[in-house]
Amino acid sequence: MKIAKPVSEKKLTLIDVAVAAGVSAITVSRVINQPDKVSETLRVQVQKAIDTLGYIPNQYASSLASSKSKVIGVSIPTLSNTVFTDVLRGIYDVLNNTGYKVLLVDTHYSPLEEEKMIRTLLSQAPEAMIITGGDQTRTCQNLLQKSRVPVVQIMELLLEPLDMNIGFCHWQAGYDVATHLLEEGYSRIGFIGARMDPRVQQRMQGFKKALEEVDKFQKNFIATTPEPSSIAVGGELFKSLLASTNGVVDAIFCANDDLALGALFESQRMNIKVPDDLALCGFNDIEASRFVNPSLTSVQVGRYEMGIKAAEMVIKRLNGDTEGPKVVDTGYQIKKRESTRN
């Protein structure tokens, strides 16, 4: 049995392989996709031709014909925040072993941009989507529902998920942080937040509620900015809050650890002792929080695990399994450290 040499110029197709192996195109297709449905003899013969020629299937023709893209769309607000890249890592680690490809978009926290990007994603006919949060535009949600792709909304628990949902309750987490600070004996408690995306808003509302319940909420104890969150901004907001409260604030809930680090570093420069003069609590529990001095109380959330689970939910659904729960609460845990020890 002779097999033709590779013709390096033109693109190889199923037919080239079929001719080389002396079979029909569909048989080659089967050798690739359903090897069990082809006899041993032909399978070996065809595989040899494939290897010899160096044939690589055309995914686009395949997707078009089968309407299966093997693509999963993922949308996150930003690549600059370890919170999201940790989740991403979980998603990639699961999906890369399943033959699915990830198509990632970065919405820059803008629902409008998100709509545009999700439109692009949908044109790739993804078999499923993993998207962040629930503040998509109405149009965008319609697009998603009309497309009928399985959707997992991650990072936060939603009142009305589009489909599947995995995350935790930011409101409750904010409430619990405030409670922790109250329990530690602090009473003039402030809040600083940046970007103010829906999840930060919820943390703030939970925080506010807890203070209101004990009649300790004061409007001027809140400092926020629409700017992106950063250590620098944390320092700025910290100074604003000191000013607006005439320095009487005795504890601050920072909407995330970057802000908290900024506040901590600034307080060190101002010679304000943490936690003696002032308590600080962050959110997300990034690695630095555990090691900085004083160590920073923060709220741990299983980001990598959330990514893993979201991807697993997707895979399960794609395998036709509709049994599992559609909503998963991944919870959180307040890590009490030196910065709030009274």
Next chain:
Amino acid sequence: MKIAKPVSEKKLTLIDVAVAAGVSAITVSRVINQPDKVSETLRVQVQKAIDTLGYIPNQYASSLASSKSKVIGVSIPTLSNTVFTDVLRGIYDVLNNTGYKVLLVDTHYSPLEEEKMIRTLLSQAPEAMIITGGDQTRTCQNLLQKSRVPVVQIMELLLEPLDMNIGFCHWQAGYDVATHLLEEGYSRIGFIGARMDPRVQQRMQGFKKALEEVDKFQKNFIATTPEPSSIAVGGELFKSLLASTNGVVDAIFCANDDLALGALFESQRMNIKVPDDLALCGFNDIEASRFVNPSLTSVQVGRYEMGIKAAEMVIKRLNGDTEGPKVVDTGYQIKKRESTRN
């Protein structure tokens, strides 16, 4: 002019839009891809139909017909390191506005895994590839060359780039850091490094060379580990180095800022004064380095800009422009801060 209502059941095609707008399919295609080639009247009319119906083009059909995938493959060692996600951000920010999609893979720093992933990427017929560094397996490099896709190798300057190359010289950066420390009067200078990927190795070699030139290199002043880099590991390596040098080390070049922060936090706990008792220099200049106390000397490299430029090089090449330089040195800058002020 009436336009039909969306029929939510079947998938919309060009033809549906064409019928709704009362034109031919190819005209709709042109409105989408070459709007200038369609008269104002028809363009508006067709666009209206597209919007009303919520039509989304099928990229697979498009790619099959035009043999253009509009895909660019990107390979990075890990998603856990801001160094790479910053570059990624630059890449996405450029590419998202050009109609190209990014197919990203995370190689976990393993050339073997990289080879496997790049093989997968190639079956998507990417129009170009952006990959990290130069330590691909021989097989992998052959695959890339045979595929004839434009390739940009990023993060470091290579002796023999496969095609295009953008980055800076890590060896020289390491050399310069050592020189800076020597100039500040330090003379018992150590090095700590983790993961020990090719770029870290180069920084270490440059560092070593500078010390050797003034006869100040000592083998036991080096502490490394193959473990992933982290703040925690920085603290550990710091303690090892103190032990192996009997505490006489007076300056440490940390292969990155995470390690440096770990060393700094640990030194604070051990009551070792930086920079009075010990100088610390990091690498990458992450945000924390600028704000921590004492602020941390580090080496700034334009990561986001590198991503931007890499993507721009790719786009240029894809547009048939072969003029520009194939190798770009993005340089670096030592940010001298409190932690090395003698």
Next chain:
DNA sequence: TTGTATGCGTTATCAG
């Protein structure tokens, strides 16, 4: 087990 006919949704080519 293997093969034939046909369609997937778009774009290239060439006419009008």
Next chain:
DNA sequence: CTGATAACGCATACAA
């Protein structure tokens, strides 16, 4: 500027 027709490469459905 607009349209008819034929690819693009593969997989589905059915036949043999």
